Amino acid sequence: MKYLFKEWETVRKKFKGRRLLLFLDFDGTVVPIARTPDKVVLPDESAALLSKLARSPQADVAFISGRSLKDVRRRVGLRGVVYSGNHGLEIRGKRINFTVSLPLGYHEAVKKISNILKRKASSVPGAFVEDKGLSLSLHYRLADKKSVPGLRSAFYAAVASFLSCRKVRVRPGKMVLELRPAVDWDKGSAVSWILRRQTRLPGGRNIFPFYLGDDVTDRDAFRALKGKGITVSVGRNKRLCADYYLKNQSEVVEFLRRIYGELR
Numbered sequence: 183m184k185y186l187f188k189e190w191e192t193v194r195k196k197f198k199g200r201r202l203l204l205f206l207d208f209d210g211t212v213v214p215i216a217r218t219p220d221k222v223v224l225p226d227e228s229a230a231l232l233s234k235l236a237r238s239p240q241a242d243v244a245f246i247s248g249r250s251l252k253d254v255r256r257r258v259g260l261r262g263v264v265y266s267g268n269h270g271l272e273i274r275g276k277r278i279n280f281t282v283s284l285p286l287g288y289h290e291a292v293k294k295i296s297n298i299l300k301r302k303a304s305s306v307p308g309a310f311v312e313d314k315g316l317s318l319s320l321h322y323r324l325a326d327k328k329s330v331p332g333l334r335s336a337f338y339a340a341v342a343s344f345l346s347c348r349k350v351r352v353r354p355g356k357m358v359l360e361l362r363p364a365v366d367w368d369k370g371s372a373v374s375w376i377l378r379r380q381t382r383l384p385g386g387r388n389i390f391p392f393y394l395g396d397d398v399t400d401r402d403a404f405r406a407l408k409g410k411g412i413t414v415s416v417g418r419n420k421r422l423c424a425d426y427y428l429k430n431q432s433e434v435v436e437f438l439r440r441i442y443g444e445l446r
């Protein structure tokens with residue numbers, strides 16, 4: 183995997199004169215991963231740059247986050263930007279209002295599971311349930327180690343019947359269990375959907391996409407854009423299979439600065 187800034191001349195030639203579509207993950211990409219995710223906001227400099235990019239007729243900006251749509255939209259707080267939440271399950275923007283088709287009875291299933299898990303979590307200090315609308319997470323990072331097996335088995339017991347009738351799927355994460363709808367739709371699907379839509383608009387054939395992300399869930403988007411644009415992993419993680427890498431979130435700001443410089 184090559185360092186993006188070292189190959190800048192090559193990259194620049196590829197996108198020069200094209201209309202850019204900048205796909206950005208949020209946490210770990212434009213902002214550092216925070217201990218308390220609810221305190222994260224977009225720094226002023228990045229917000230100003232992204233706002234200028236979004237207003238430029240030669241660029242569009244789309245955020246593709248694992249947070250809920252409402253949450254990522256509030257934290258980024260920019261107009262004229264496309265937002266996708268819950269790892270692509272929902273997409274909103276100018277004349278865009280998309281939610282993936284959910285399995286029948288999905289919301290009712292999540293509600294039932296949520297009630298059971300909230301009751302369980304309330305009896306375990308440090309455990310809590312995060313409701314992201316289309317998905318639900320049981321967090322136990324702050325819980326006592328001894329209570330983890332009990333929490334996990336309560337989680338699997340609560341979802342068992344909905345798992346077997348394929349209404350929900352479970353995604354285990356770092357000290358968290360996430361419940362999602364049983365649909366084949368990920369960040370890659372959302373990126374392809376947005377790209378397809380934008381290329382159909384006037385001047386859309388000239389679009390050149392970038393995707394910047396830091397996590398395994400971004401790998402689906404990297405895959406979806408293979409050969410169609412340029413993918414960049416934030417942090418040198420070879421397993422993400424991106425075309426290039428940047429070292430950290432400050433280099434992402436530098437990247438945005440360079441891109442904006444090229445458009446002027």
Ligand SMILES: [Mg+2]
Pocket residue numbers: 207208209210211395396397
């Ligand atoms: Mg991330």
